[in-house]
Amino acid sequence: MTSNTNAPVVGVVGLGAMGSGMAQSLRRAGHAPHVFDVRLDVAEAFARDGGVACDTLAALGAQCDIVVSVVVNAAQTESVLFGDAATPGCAASMKPGSLFVMCSTVDPNWSVALEARLAAQGILYLDAPISGGAAKAASGQMTMMTAGTPAAYAKAGAVLDAMAAKVYRLGDRAGAGSKVKVINQLLAGVHIAAAAEAMALGLREGVDPAALYEVITHSAGNSWMFENRMAHVLAGDYAPLSAVDIFVKDLGLVLDVARASKFPLPLSSTAHQMFMQASTAGFAREDDSAVIKIFPGIELPAPDKKA
Structure with missing residues (x-):
């Protein structure tokens, strides 16, 4: 230095x-x-x-x-x-x-x-x-x-x-920076929720999760959030880098901003409910990828004991 x-x-x-x-x-x-x-x-x-x-x-x-x-x-x-x-x-x-x-x-x-x-x-x-x-x-x-x-x-x-x-x-x-960040968080929250839903469906259908991750991260359905957060799911590691409750808050802000001008946000509303469900189920302080835990009838990858 x-x-x-x-x-x-x-x-x-x-x-x-x-x-x-x-x-x-x-x-x-x-x-x-x-x-x-x-x-x-x-x-x-x-x-x-x-x-x-x-x-x-x-x-x-x-x-x-x-x-x-x-x-x-x-x-x-x-x-x-x-x-x-x-x-x-x-x-x-x-x-x-x-x-x-x-x-x-x-x-x-x-x-x-x-x-x-x-x-x-x-x-x-x-x-x-x-x-x-x-x-x-x-x-x-x-x-x-x-x-x-x-x-x-x-x-x-x-x-x-x-x-x-x-x-x-x-x-x-002031204001314009926070407006753009709110819109970024709309996408981030929806993408995490969608990534969790996709991985959960793969697990339910018996697809090997590592193989699914490999294919999706090299296909058109990939997103930065899928690539980043589903790696946490594969590792069984829910130590919070960004917690579930962060997106309870941030998607709540997204909806508050839109509500003020009566602007509909159906995907954001659904994603917010998913994070709320995960929070209420006891995963509030876990990594936001723990939103996948709201899906029934799936067996999540166990923690990687080598890590």
């Missing part, structure tokens, strides 16, 4: 599957990221290889020119920014003209309102949901769907490119 003393000080909040990879990409690009996670040991472990572990959000906000928030949803983002009386968030300590980059999947209208709320405090804002998975986050190859003012982009400089291979600029105000 080559240090860049002229670079802005960047903070990353949330060192989960995506956030930790993004922080690693920043470090690889020459930054010394300030990091915060509710699991302080995780933040400290990251900082041992370069960077600064902050024990409070207020401390991180005070020290950073740019704060990148990589948490699950709008409620957690609110907590990151505004905290409560006992535990202040980072917004109160962020300097005027600093930048908050919001990477969660949220209601676009909420993102628009947050931009205005932060502007009243002199804080710039980028609506910047992300996609690509943990491996692409770690390699700096993920996608960012961004929208914000010219001043926000000017403040971000090259920081976005340090974290993502594709940084799409979708508008000069």
Whole structure:
């Protein structure tokens, strides 16, 4: 890592599957990221290889020119920014003209309102949901769907490119990035549900699952989600990279956005019900490929004990 003393000080909040990879990409690009996670040991472990572990959000906000928030949803983002009386968030300590980059999947209208709320405090804002998975986050190859003012982009400089291979600029105000992410999640959720349904039918019909996977991944019916998620099913590995309840939330957002304009989404509605069923059946925290477990009368591949 080559240090860049002229670079802005960047903070990353949330060192989960995506956030930790993004922080690693920043470090690889020459930054010394300030990091915060509710699991302080995780933040400290990251900082041992370069960077600064902050024990409070207020401390991180005070020290950073740019704060990148990589948490699950709008409620957690609110907590990151505004905290409560006992535990202040980072917004109160962020300097005027600093930048908050919001990477969660949220209601676009909420993102628009947050931009205005932060502007009243002199804080710039980028609506910047992300996609690509943990491996692409770690390699700096993920996608960012961004929208914000010219001043926000000017403040971000090259920081976005340090974290993502594709940084799409979708508008000069918040909302457009979140709208595109919601549409991406429509496809992602429907594709996972369809992939699970196809694999379940193959199992029910006695097709060898490994052979089915090999054929489909080299045929027109393939999708990125089939190739990625059905590999988890073949391995019998439901350790969550993206959990069932993530798609309960995200497809719920998809339907909320469409409902506001009375726009029908029959496939999204069905996929949402499938994830809801899986969640209620006890698979909420398992990998989203566990949606296949809702299908009756099939025997799923056993865990690969060699792995």
